[in-house]
Amino acid sequence: MRAARLLAGLYPPAVRERWGQDLCREVQATGLRSWPDTLAGAARLWFHPADWPETSTGQTRRVLTVTLFVIASATVLLLRTGSPAVTVTTDIGHPLTSLWLAPLLVGTVLATPLPPLRIAALCRLLVVMVRLLAVPVAQVGILFVLARNGILARATGWVDAALTLYYWLTLASVALCLCMLVARVVRAAAAPAARRLSAALLYLGGGLALAAGQRLLAVICGAAGFGVIVQTVMLGLLAAMALSTGQDLRKKAAPAG
Amino acid sequence: MHSNNAQMLVLTVLADGPLHGYAINTAIESLSGTKLGPGSLYGALSRLETHGLIRPADEANDPGQRHRTMQITDAGRNLLRTELQQMARVSSAGLHALGVDPA
Numbered sequence: 001m002r003a004a005r006l007l008a009g010l011y012p013p014a015v016r017e018r019w020g021q022d023l024c025r026e027v028q029a030t031g032l033r034s035w036p037d038t039l040a041g042a043a044r045l046w047f048h049p050a051d052w053p054e055t056s057t058g059q060t061r062r063v064l065t066v067t068l069f070v071i072a073s074a075t076v077l078l079l080r081t082g083s084p085a086v087t088v089t090t091d092i093g094h095p096l097t098s099l100w101l102a103p104l105l106v107g108t109v110l111a112t113p114l115p116p117l118r119i120a121a122l123c124r125l126l127v128v129m130v131r132l133l134a135v136p137v138a139q140v141g142i143l144f145v146l147a148r149n150g151i152l153a154r155a156t157g158w159v160d161a162a163l164t165l166y167y168w169l170t171l172a173s174v175a176l177c178l179c180m181l182v183a184r185v186v187r188a189a190a191a192p193a194a195r196r197l198s199a200a201l202l203y204l205g206g207g208l209a210l211a212a213g214q215r216l217l218a219v220i221c222g223a224a225g226f227g228v229i230v231q232t233v234m235l236g237l238l239a240a241m242a243l244s245t246g247q248d249l250r251k252k253a254a255p256a257g
Numbered sequence: 258m259h260s261n262n263a264q265m266l267v268l269t270v271l272a273d274g275p276l277h278g279y280a281i282n283t284a285i286e287s288l289s290g291t292k293l294g295p296g297s298l299y300g301a302l303s304r305l306e307t308h309g310l311i312r313p314a315d316e317a318n319d320p321g322q323r324h325r326t327m328q329i330t331d332a333g334r335n336l337l338r339t340e341l342q343q344m345a346r347v348s349s350a351g352l353h354a355l356g357v358d359p360a
Binding site: 015018019022023024026030034036037038040041042044045048050051052053111141240 | 278279280292294295296297298299300302303304306307309325336
């Protein structure tokens with residue numbers, strides 16, 4: 001039952017709310033052989049938000065806004081996993097190889113939900129923000145102190161391993177809390193309009209496709225190891241997801257205006 | 258199974274009368290000899306409902322209720338009729354080309 005619930009949990013929220021219980025029962029009744037089809041069904045639906053039934057107004061846009069930030073966070077974490085490549089940089093000094101960052105940032109800015117301009121609502125959001133970001137800010141602060149004191153550079157053996165683990169936990173914690181914050185803000189504020197969100201996803205996907213292409217260049221030139229190949233594939237998948245979702249949302253938004 | 262095929266199968270069995278998810282799959286098994294996987298079935302139901310081709314049999318039903326009985330809409334019937342007529346033409350032409358009498 002736990003596996004069936006987990007698989008049903010992979011579906012977009014609107015589909016889960018509508019069909020989650022039936023889906024769970026069907027997976028449980030069919031067993032292990034239904035897992036590939038269930039996973040493929042979830043992936044197909046994530047790529048096609050126009051097929052999601054809306055169980056509340058603006059639900060699709062809210063979910064896609066959070067998804068966009070999850071993709072952006074995953075990209076940052078993914079790029080941190082490998083050693084920097086000369087073909088993909090994040091440096092103003094190398095504008096050509098850092099070009100991929102521009103559409104990614106434009107997409108992120110376009111999708112940023114604007115908080116409601118009411119004092120009471122802003123105060124509530126501020127409280128939520130402090131609660132959510134207190135831990136990651138403290139974690140980053142500790143990391144900063146460790147780096148400033150040279151402890152990170154001098155560490156060896158298990159201390160080095162523990163500090164590396166701490167570094168990754170901090171990055172993951174920051175990414176998770178920022179996505180949770182976006183989810184809370186988008187619930188209280190008006191979610192970006194479908195056209196704006198679609199453009200945001202297409203910009204993000206464009207930036208990711210560019211980054212994947214630049215990484216591929218390093219692979220073709222033979223200046224990359226297995227890690228970079230995996231990174232390239234993952235970036236390509238994230239790009240495909242953002243582009244397909246953006247395109248599908250644009251089709252859904254088109255008849256409305 | 259291809260998602261369009263899954264949608265056509267769901268529409269075909271619902272053309273006979275309202276059914277819930279599990280019963281839809283049982284009817285599909287009787288019709289085609291194979292059940293749809295959960296991802297194909299509920300993906301098709303989600304798409305068809307979103308595009309107004311099927312709807313809950315009782316509009317007052319709670320979306321989170323245990324078994325949601327679905328029925329085909331007029332738009333769903335029209336689409337099914339068009340698709341089946343097209344398939345019949347293709348089927349007839351194919352059988353004729355093979356020298357098989359469609360009747």
